[in-house]
Amino acid sequence: MTDKTALTPATHTAPPARFSHGVKKGSILQVAGQVGFLPHEEGRAPTPAGPTLREQTLQTLANVKAVLEEGGAGWDDVMMIRVYLTDVDHFAEMNEVYDAYFAEQGLTGPPAARTTVYVGLPAGLLVEIDALAVLG
Amino acid sequence: MTDKTALTPATHTAPPARFSHGVKKGSILQVAGQVGFLPHEEGRAPTPAGPTLREQTLQTLANVKAVLEEGGAGWDDVMMIRVYLTDVDHFAEMNEVYDAYFAEQGLTGPPAARTTVYVGLPAGLLVEIDALAVLG
Amino acid sequence: MTDKTALTPATHTAPPARFSHGVKKGSILQVAGQVGFLPHEEGRAPTPAGPTLREQTLQTLANVKAVLEEGGAGWDDVMMIRVYLTDVDHFAEMNEVYDAYFAEQGLTGPPAARTTVYVGLPAGLLVEIDALAVLG
Numbered sequence A, B, C: 001m002t003d004k005t006a007l008t009p010a011t012h013t014a015p016p017a018r019f020s021h022g023v024k025k026g027s028i029l030q031v032a033g034q035v036g037f038l039p040h041e042e043g044r045a046p047t048p049a050g051p052t053l054r055e056q057t058l059q060t061l062a063n064v065k066a067v068l069e070e071g072g073a074g075w076d077d078v079m080m081i082r083v084y085l086t087d088v089d090h091f092a093e094m095n096e097v098y099d100a101y102f103a104e105q106g107l108t109g110p111p112a113a114r115t116t117v118y119v120g121l122p123a124g125l126l127v128e129i130d131a132l133a134v135l136g
Helices: A053-070 A088-103 B053-070 B088-103 C053-070 C088-103
Strands: A022-025 A028-034 A078-085 A113-118 A127-134 B004-006 B022-025 B028-034 B078-085 B113-118 B127-134 C022-025 C028-034 C078-085 C113-118 C127-134
Touching (some): A022 B078, A028 A053, A028 B078, A053 A088, A053 A127, A078 B113, A078 C022, A078 C028, A113 C078, A113 C127, A127 B113, B022 B053, B022 C078, B028 B053, B028 C078, B053 B127, B078 B088, B078 C113, B127 C113, C022 C053, C028 C053, C053 C088, C053 C127, C078 C088, C088 C113
Parallel strands (some): A078 A113, A113 C028, B028 C113, C078 C113
Antiparallel strands (some): A028 A127, B022 B028, B028 B127, C022 C028, C028 C127, C078 C127
16 A cells, blocks of 8 residues: 655645645656646735746746655656647747756656647636656 | 456446546556536436536546446545536636535545646536546 | 656657657656647658548547557557547547547457547647556
8 A cells, every 4th residue: 555645835825625736656646737826925815927928837837846846756757748728829939938948957868748738727827737757 | 467447337328439437457547537427327318417517516526436436446546636627617616516525535645636627518518527546 | 767768759740849759657658649740751841631530530549559659559558548629519520530440459458548628729730639558
């Protein structure tokens, strides 16, 4: 029996429902859908890093990374990244930000697989990202 | 070589295509996208539990659970829950129903991670949910 | 420490960003979102197999299969297939094509689980599919 543990970075606001920002069990680590909220400050409602796709994408990736690190993992362990955008016209810019971000992360192995689709998100949010990692 | 087995609860209607309601292989169990159809009755077409988000969410969660149990698993084994809604305005109510449901499930560990996005679904369906579990 | 390896079929165009068409680590193989692009030809931009749902679905499935095979896997190893369509009215036809395709694949075990949702995709693309496989 391997225990499932919750991954809750100190930077994160409490989830709006009964779910975990991330969970780890055995070699599998799953990061919940993250959005571009700034690190939590006591008494402040969840606040996006800014109105732009660039700001939100970078913050969202930082939030995913925080969950990975809480579980002792990093981007090199990630197998799949799911990117949810609200507008097909955001694809090129998201890719630019995404590529520049990962160029700076110093991955030692190949990048994760990815699926990008265009969905509805809560007002003000332009991007949501989740990730599946395999450790060890 | 570990066998992949199909998980087909007796309560479920036959899938509308060549897919399984759930599959299990080794320690991985994947539940296919479930919707709020009532338990199958011979000669009756698939019928949603009702027109409301509450009815459909509860039935959908029951359908996911039935697949988990068919594979000898339960909610405590679930790592990731993907919730597909059709309307951003349904988020708060879905969370209420979701939280109340899981409060009653007696989980012994942390809740699963979750991603919620807003997509199109077949007419009359307000919610679809799938789940990834890791056993053992 | 198990290495994560990239799966890059010779038939595939380079991904438009820093992601892999597929990755494999230990027993887990993840195929990135595939669309209906024809096998890559030097000097030709990514080109869909045709304008119809049937053509694109078949090509997309072939592209997923190419990634699986690059990782020494096949459809029998696939646990979950995510199908993204742009139009609810395409469901019945996609299922027809899907069922006929898998009937010809000679699976020895049960079919994978599946979730189908309706999202936005880049102009001209009617279907996107990704897959999670467990090997061994």
